[in-house]
Amino acid sequence: xxxxxxxxxxxxxxxxxxxxxxxxxxxxxxxxxxxxxxxxxxxxxxxxxxxxxxxxxxxxxxxxxxxxxxxxxxxxxxxxxxxxxxxxxxxxxxxxxxxxxxxxxxxxxxxxxxxxxxxxxxxxxxxxxxxxxxxxxxxxxxxxxxxxxxxxxxxxxxxxxxxxxxxxxxxxxxxxxxxxxxxxxxxxxxxxxxxxxxxxx
Numbered sequence: 548x549x550x551x552x553x554x555x556x557x558x559x560x561x562x563x564x565x566x567x568x569x570x571x572x573x574x575x576x577x578x579x580x581x582x583x584x585x586x587x588x589x590x591x592x593x594x595x596x597x598x599x600x601x602x603x604x605x606x607x608x609x610x611x612x613x614x615x616x617x618x619x620x621x622x623x624x625x626x627x628x629x630x631x632x633x634x635x636x637x638x639x640x641x642x643x644x645x646x647x648x649x650x651x652x653x654x655x656x657x658x659x660x661x662x663x664x665x666x667x668x669x670x671x672x673x674x675x676x677x678x679x680x681x682x683x684x685x686x687x688x689x690x691x692x693x694x695x696x697x698x699x700x701x702x703x704x705x706x707x708x709x710x711x712x713x714x715x716x717x718x719x720x721x722x723x724x725x726x727x728x729x730x731x732x733x734x735x736x737x738x739x740x741x742x743x744x745x746x747x748x
Contacts, residue, residue: 589631590631591629591630591631591632592629592630592631593627593629593630594627594628594629594630594636594747594748595626595627595747596624596625596626596627596638596745596747597624597625597626598621598624598626598638598745599621599622599624600619600621600714600743601619601620601621601714602619602621603619604617604618604619604714604716605617605618605619607718609718609720609722609724610720611720612720613720614717614718614719614720615718615720616715616716616717616718617715617716617718618713618714618715618716619713619714620711620712620713620714621711621712621714622711623709623710623711624709624710624711624712625707625708625709626638626683626698626707626708626709626710626747627706627707627708628704628705628706628707629705630705631705632705633702633703633705634702635699635700635701635702635704636699636700636704636747636748637696637698637699637700637747637748638696638697638698638699638745638746638747639694639695639696639697639745639746639747639748640666640688640690640694640695640697640743640744640745640746641690641691641692641693641694641695641743641744641746642661642664642690642691642692642741642742642743642744643661643692643741643742644658644659644660644661644741645658645659645660645661645663645664645716645739645740645741646658646739646740646741647723647725647726647736647737647738647739647740648726648737648740649726649737650726650727650728650729650734650737651728651729652727652729652730652731653726653727653731653737655726656726657723657724657725657726657739658739659716659718659719659722659739661690661691661692661741662689662690662691663716663717663718663719664689664690664714664715664716664717664741665687665688665689665690665714665715665716665717666687666688666690666697666712666713666714666715667687667712667713667715668685668686668687668697668698668710668712669685669710669711669712669713670710671683671685671698671708671709671710672708672709672710673706673707673708674706674707674708674709675706680700680703680704680705680706681703682708683698683699683700683704683708684698684699684700684701685697685698685710690743694744694746697712698710724736725737725738725739
């Protein structure tokens with residue numbers, strides 16, 4: 548009998564210890580939660596364009612029979628829309644007539660109409676790694692004295708875009724040559740010059 552009582556006590560002790568461990572390790576018995584908020588203002592940046600005209604167009608030689616084309620490419624253009632909105636934007640261009648200034652002997656200013664200049668925007672690349680939307684719309688433009696859109700969006704257009712346009716000046720066969728700055732045939736010429744105005748908004 549004594550042996551049976553001793554075994555019963557040992558078994559009971561084991562059960563009590565097991566129950567005690569479950570209570571101590573229960574997560575619900577010691578859980579403590581709290582909450583807080585975090586905020587960050589995201590501000591709109593700028594809409595900007597880094598654009599330029601070709602440093603120099605190719606020269607042409609008049610032959611009295613046919614027209615010629617003077618061409619050139621500027622450095623790569625970069626358009627950045629960091630405003631963080633879906634507002635549309637447009638890059639436009641206008642220009643003055645091409646003018647060859649008078650020289651000391653060539654005393655009459657000569658002009659070629661600016662409408663003879665065409666700018667073809669070419670391929671627009673969206674820098675998607677910087678979060679750009681789809682590339683904007685482009686269209687070749689016969690430049691005039693009033694602003695005309697070269698690159699634009701109707702909505703979206705966030706991010707940074709690059710392109711390298713082509714400039715093409717159609718020179719009619721009856722155009723005047725450039726004026727010489729001094730002695731005719733013996734001095735540098737005054738090239739035909741146009742002032743371009745680019746606007747992004």
